[in-house]
Amino acid sequence: MVIIQMKGGLGNQLFQYALYRQLRSLGRNVKMDDATGFRDDMQRDPALLALGLMYERASQEEIIKITDSYMDLASRIRRKLTGRRTSRYDEKDGNFDPYVLKTEDAYLVGYWQSEKYFPDPEVRRQLKDEILAALSRCAAKDGGMEGEGQSGPGPTVSLHIRRGDYLAPGTVQTFGGICTDEYYEKAVRLILGKYPGARFIVFSNDREYAAHFCESKERIFGSGSFVPARGSGSGEGAGEDALTADAAQLYGMAQCDHHILANSSFSWWGAWLGTGMKIVPGRWLNNKNAEDIYTDDMLRIGADNL
Secondary structure (H helix, E strand, O other), X not given: OEEEEOXXXXXXXHHXXXXXXXXXXXXXXXXXXXXXXXXXXXXXXXXXXXXXXXXXXXXXXXXXXXXXXXXXXXXXXXXXXXXXXXXXXXXXXOOOOOHHHHOOOEEEEOOOOOHHHOOOHHHHHXXXXXXXXXXXXXXXXXXXXXXXOOOOOOOEEEEEEOXXXXXXXXXXXXXXXXXXXXXXXHHHHHHHHHOOOOEEEEEEOOHHHHHHHHXXXXXXXXXXXXXXXXXXXXXXXXXXXXXHHHHHHHHHHHHOOEEXXXXXXXXXXXXXXXXXXXXXXXXXXXXXXXXXXXXXXXXXXXXXXX
């Protein structure tokens, strides 16, 4: 049996679900543990079942067996003497690990942030259809598509700015300083070079900052070019209302014609579910190589790129 531990925000959970779907297509006996990864995370909840994305849940007995977590006295003494007989397998880094698609007995702990974990074209097609349908239902419940004023003569571009937890001590060292003003302005110029009438819908988990960003960029690029999206979805909230807002924003991002991403799994899925140009920062993380998060249709810009 393979059990995938679910953890993190909505974007991360979608990567774990995509791996689950791929393993099922390969004939694996695979289940999801949607409890363990959230016990010490008060900021996030398992979101997929609430969205209508179905999976088989691992029982507590199955999780204990595969991780050798028995608490009876004899098992604790045995572990002291001979070590734990666990099948737990932790993600080594941010890149694709072929073992994950080959194993038939593992408790998988990681984020698995690469399209290479679900290479089957049919799995990808089904994922897009199912996820978009689930997000659409949430968007309707939330009052419609995120992104006020998206209609217009030119194409729309989702522009995602991730703040909030990305600015917190311990996290900023990993994610901070990558999606700078210079990055966004370079990306905007690339879009406008091809689509002069493009309008940028700014999605962020910081509404106040998004409004300020739109005002500052309109002074550079022209009035009416930047519109803040409604809501404050981030892929990180807990509770039903937060999930609905997150899903509505993700759906709004996917509905745009082109995409400028932050180094966030949330905007990764917004772009992957959509079409058109997909502009990403040339570096995803500060402290590790994460080359395999990029897809072939992404245009990377940064110090070592454009």
